[in-house]
Structures are given as C-alpha cells and as structure tokens.
Amino acid sequence: MISIKAENIGLNYNIRQKISLSPKAVKLHATGGKITVNGRKKTIKALDNVSFELSAGDRLGLIGSNGAGKSTLLKVLYGIYEPSEGNLQVSGKIDALFNINLGFRKEATGRRNIFLRGLIRGWQPKEVESRMDEIIEFSELGHYIDLPLKSYSAGMAARLAFSIATNLEPEILLMDEWIGAGDPSFQEKAKTRMELLAEKAGIMVIASHNHKLLKNVCNKIIHLQEGKIIQSGAPDDLLE
Numbered sequence: 001m002i003s004i005k006a007e008n009i010g011l012n013y014n015i016r017q018k019i020s021l022s023p024k025a026v027k028l029h030a031t032g033g034k035i036t037v038n039g040r041k042k043t044i045k046a047l048d049n050v051s052f053e054l055s056a057g058d059r060l061g062l063i064g065s066n067g068a069g070k071s072t073l074l075k076v077l078y079g080i081y082e083p084s085e086g087n088l089q090v091s092g093k094i095d096a097l098f099n100i101n102l103g104f105r106k107e108a109t110g111r112r113n114i115f116l117r118g119l120i121r122g123w124q125p126k127e128v129e130s131r132m133d134e135i136i137e138f139s140e141l142g143h144y145i146d147l148p149l150k151s152y153s154a155g156m157a158a159r160l161a162f163s164i165a166t167n168l169e170p171e172i173l174l175m176d177e178w179i180g181a182g183d184p185s186f187q188e189k190a191k192t193r194m195e196l197l198a199e200k201a202g203i204m205v206i207a208s209h210n211h212k213l214l215k216n217v218c219n220k221i222i223h224l225q226e227g228k229i230i231q232s233g234a235p236d237d238l239l240e
C-alpha cells in the first residue's frame with residue numbers, strides 16, 4: 001500500500017562553524033528555522049513537530065516563505081536526512097525531482113543518463129530500453145539526447161529529469177520547484193503528465209512558491225513557517 005505517515009517529525013541541522021549571535025539580531029523576526037546556541041552546540045531547527053498522513057492519490061503542496069523548511073521536509077521524506085525526532089513511515093517506490101545533479105552524470109549523454117537512472121530505480125536494462133524512445137520523445141530534446149548533460153541548459157536538464165522521473169512510474173514523486181525551469185509549453189505538458197500520474201493513485205509532494213500551479217495540481221496544502229505547520233487544508237481554502 002502506498003502511504004506516508006509523519007508523526008512529530010523534527011530535523012536539526014548542526015552548525016560546525018563558529019557563529020556569534022548578537023542579542024539584537026536574535027530579537028528581530030528572521031526568515032528560516034530557529035537558531036539555538038547551547039554551549040558549543042549550534043543548531044538550526046528546520047522542522048519542528050511536523051505530522052501528516054498521505055495515501056494513494058494524494059498530491060500535497062508545501063508552501064511557506066524562504067527557509068520555512070519545505071526542501072528539508074522533502075529531503076527527509078526521500079531519506080537523505082534521518083529525522084532528529086519523531087517517526088516517519090514511507091511505503092512505496094519513491095523518486096525525487098529536486099536536484100538535477102542528484103543521480104545524474106554531467107559527462108554522460110542524456111541517453112546514458114536515462115539508462116543509468118532506470119537501473120538506479122531498479123528496472124532491468126531491457127525495460128529501460130523499451131521506455132527509452134517514449135522518454136526521449138516527451139523531453140523533446142531531439143539530437144541533444146546524444147550530447148553530454150553538461151551541454152544542456154537548465155531547462156533542458158529539467159525536461160530530461162522530469163521525463164525520466166515520470167516515465168519510470170514512481171509510486172511516490174517528490175518535487176521541488178521543478179516548474180521554474182521548463183518553458184510554458186513544457187510546463188503545460190508536464191501538468192497533464194502529473195495529473196495522469198496522480199490518477200494512477202500515486203502520491204506527489206511538491207514544494208513551490210507558485211500557488212497557481214499548486215492549486216491546479218494538489219488536493220492538500222501544508223503551510224510551513226519556521227519549520228512548523230501553521231496551516232493545513234484544501235487548496236481552495238489556503239491559496240489565493
């Protein structure tokens with residue numbers, strides 16, 4: 001069964017550099033998680049007591065100002081960071097689209113990257129080959145597919161990453177501001193593809209400042225501030 005259950009999740013980043021906080025700066029309202037200094041131990045509390053449950057078909061949008069904890073929550077869900085507190089249960093094959101450099105090789109061609117990415121996702125070489133043409137066609141990269149990734153623009157790399165991630169049928173797809181990179185025509189195609197994915201009863205979690213996009217795509221919204229959930233509910237109630 002595809003599901004995510006987060007119970008009282010907390011995530012602290014430990015800061016190794018020497019920092020000194022002026023009393024004035026501490027009093028000012030600042031963006032980002034709470035910074036604490038306890039003797040020599042300095043931490044940023046990026047997530048604080050975050051709880052929610054998602055099941056098949058849910059498309060969750062994460063909103064909040066810069067430093068609110070959206071990317072950190074995605075990284076915790078993906079397993080890059082262990083929560084410092086709380087319990088997290090993730091059931092389902094998970095893929096993430098939040099860092100083009102993650103899991104991609106700059107020196108390898110687009111085609112080779114599709115192949116490698118497929119293997120990482122647990123597909124047999126034959127299965128990846130059978131999906132290759134569809135992935136390339138969706139990306140509209142044409143001859144560029146046989147050039148190294150380092151020669152792609154940011155939007156071209158995003159097209160490749162999105163085409164691979166959504167064609168390999170993840171049960172859970174995590175995305176961070178991916179939409180910013182593609183051009184309007186690709187974004188339209190991407191939206192249709194995401195709706196299709198959602199119909200297949202997967203789970204999507206998207207962190208974005210683009211409320212219009214989230215309203216179109218999501219059925220649930222969580223608003224984070226300083227790592228805490230300050231609001232959660234339906235897109236119509238929480239988004240302009």
Ligand SMILES: Nc1ncnc2c1ncn2[C@@H]1O[C@H](COP(=O)(O)OP(=O)(O)OP(=O)(O)O)[C@@H](O)[C@H]1O
Nearest residue numbers: 013032033044046065066067068069070071072073
């Ligand atoms: N690698 C890191 N080391 C230390 N602190 C970090 C690290 N990454 C993020 N933070 C801190 O964690 C908090 C949450 O950051 P995060 O990147 O999750 O915010 P965000 O909501 O995704 O912001 P944005 O909208 O700007 O992308 C911030 O206070 C940030 O300074």
